[in-house]
Amino acid sequence: MRVVVLGAGLSGLAAACHLVGDGHDVTVLERDDVVGGRAGLLHLGDFRIDPGPVVMTMPELLHRPLRAAGVADPEAYAPMRRLDPAYRAVFDDGSELSVRADMADLREEVRRLSGPADAASFDRFLDWLEELHDVEFDTFIDRNIDSPLDLVRSPVTAARLLRLGGLGALGPKVASFFDDERLHKIFGFQSLYAGVAPASARAVFAVITYMDTVRGVFYPDGGMHAVPRAMARALDEAGVPVHLGVEAAEVLRRADGAVAGVRTADGERVAADAVVCTLDLPVAYDRLLPGVTAPRAARRGEFSPSAVVWHVGANGAPGPHLGHHNIHFGAEWDGAFEALIDRRELMPDPSRLVTVPSVTDPTAAPEGSSTLYVLEPVPHLGSRLDWSREAGPMRERLHAFLEAGGYPSDVVEERLVTPQDWADQGLHLGTPFALAHTFGQSGPFRPSNVDRRVPGLVFAGSGTTPGVGVPMVLVSGRLAAERVQDYAGAARPSRRPAGRPARMAR
Structure with a gap:
């Protein structure tokens, strides 16, 4: 079966690996100029940045798609080391706990x-x-x-x-x-x-x-971008093209509603018997499926809070007291979450994550310097916050926080990512965490990875089953491939001649 995968993020690449392992003819289209999606790669001067997820757990879930694509030794494709401690926890009273590997x-x-x-x-x-x-x-x-x-x-x-x-x-x-x-x-x-x-x-x-505590937190050699890069390498060696800089504009359908292929933003048509779509679910329906109403949860569901992420390249090596991942807990706990989630306000006493990859990997920053990733949970764009006004004060608060915490704070390079920036990347309501996992939006109640109205269309990624996080989206890629396999077994013979699909001319 000819399958087009839309998006070369973690879920799309995992789906493509499993699909090629099942014998399908696969093409991957990615709008960005690098694989990885949110797990892409950002360079700020000489500093190497992981712009999305920074916590890697359950590496065996990456090994599964690599093996499916024919890789005999997945660990060699994506070497990782277990972090010890996984986290350095800092509490409001100044006490600390190291979440040790043993x-x-x-x-x-x-x-x-x-x-x-x-x-x-x-x-x-x-x-x-x-x-x-x-x-x-x-x-x-x-x-x-x-x-x-x-x-x-x-x-x-x-x-x-x-x-x-x-x-x-x-x-x-x-x-x-x-x-x-x-x-x-x-x-x-x-x-x-x-x-x-x-x-x-x-x-x-x-x-x-x-996953975090018992199975451990890992750091891939070269940063989190090594994870999608390993799958892209496996696909390349399996003969699967990953076309970068190609944006999908519409999922094409036959008269009976079934998938016929994809039309790109450049107007090119790529024939397909099935499509795996990894776009954020509300955005996928809005942009790619004219005339098909999104599921109620995707339209009116409860979405997770967002986050401000401040990427920093700073003079000064990380001090010996710093961990790779550092969690600073505020004194407020339940009240902070009530402000964030219920009232959609900034947390009055925020808890924050500071990841310093240069603690583990000196290649992430020039000698004598540090790369930092500072995250604070904030409301999604359903709040009244105006990030054109909030961004500056937020940056100053985060800078003061770094100074007080003994982090390198002589900023050389920086980029502040707000909910509006996440929205500009195609994430609904400006949250990279998709639908919240409330009881009514989890398990069988989460939007399905198939839409029976469009036979041959399958979804993968954090907005569908099983949910959010690196392990979950890797699993979602396999589940999507399983749906395609089921569809291939049930589908009637294609009306188009057998053979390879139309390739992108690039």
């Missing part, structure tokens, strides 16, 4: 910070995380789900999930293990990746804590 070392960190009672509870917490992952991943994340009925087809699994408290609130569940509120923060903040405050997120999202 669980015995992490238990001792918990003992040092919070005392023997919480250290004893740490083992029970790890057991709970392990069992939750074992119950949840294969059944609810790593497979296509067509309806809520799919969740009850394995009653034993569903019963285990309920017994583990997976559908209860995450914040109280974490608090049931630990007395120290600082531990509630470091083991519960991960729900914000899914766009939901810990107090209201379902406990199933502790699977992200499991």
Whole structure:
């Protein structure tokens, strides 16, 4: 089957790898001049920047598409090192916790910070995380789900999930293990990746804590862009063209509504029996599917908060107290999330992430300098904030924060990315985190990766199943390829002659 993949981000490249492994004839179209999507590459002077995701977990989920594309040794294509610590957590009272790679070392960190009672509870917490992952991943994340009925087809699994408290609130569940509120923060903040405050997120999202804490955080050699670059290399060696600088303008359909191909912004038509679309879901319907109404969740759903990211190249090497990933927790917690998510205001006492890749990788910055990635969660564009006015004060607050935290702050190069910039990149409401993972927008209730009105059209990426984050979008690529395979098996013979599809003339 001839398949066109729209977008050479993580989900699109993963889908293409699995599709070529299934024997399909694949072409990838990417509007930017580099692969990776949000995991692309940014150079500011001599500083190398990862402009999107900076936390890599579950590298085996990258190995799967590489193997599907014929790579015998995936680790050689994308070498990674496990970070130890995964995070340096800094609390409002000045105390710190290192999230160590070895669980015995992490238990001792918990003992040092919070005392023997919480250290004893740490083992029970790890057991709970392990069992939750074992119950949840294969059944609810790593497979296509067509309806809520799919969740009850394995009653034993569903019963285990309920017994583990997976559908209860995450914040109280974490608090049931630990007395120290600082531990509630470091083991519960991960729900914000899914766009939901810990107090209201379902406990199933502790699977992200499991990925971070138990399975570990990794750094690919050369930065996060090495991840899409590895898949693009595998596709190139498999003979799959990845056309850069080509923007899709419309998914073409036959008279019966089924996919016929893609029209590019230059007016060229590329024939296809199926299309995998990785654009942000509301944008995909608006731009590529005239006359097809987006699902209700994509039109009127609850979207995750956004983030301001300040990319900085600074004079001065990172000090020995800094980690690769540094999380600074404000004193406000539930109140800060209420402001951010419920009232769509700036957090009154923000928590922030500072990633300093030059701690691990000196090639990310010139000698004696540092590359920094400073992230603060902010409301999406559904708020009243005017980022043409807010950007300057935000930059000054972040600069003062770096100075106070002992980070290199003699700025040489910089770029501030606001929700408006994310929107300009084609992300609905200016959030890179897509639909929030509320109960009604997760699992079988999340917009499907197929639209029955357009046979042969399949979606991948953070807006569809299974959701947000590097592991999830890599899985989404495989699930999309599985949908294409199912469609190929069910589709009637093509009306067009067999053979390779029309190639892009470039």
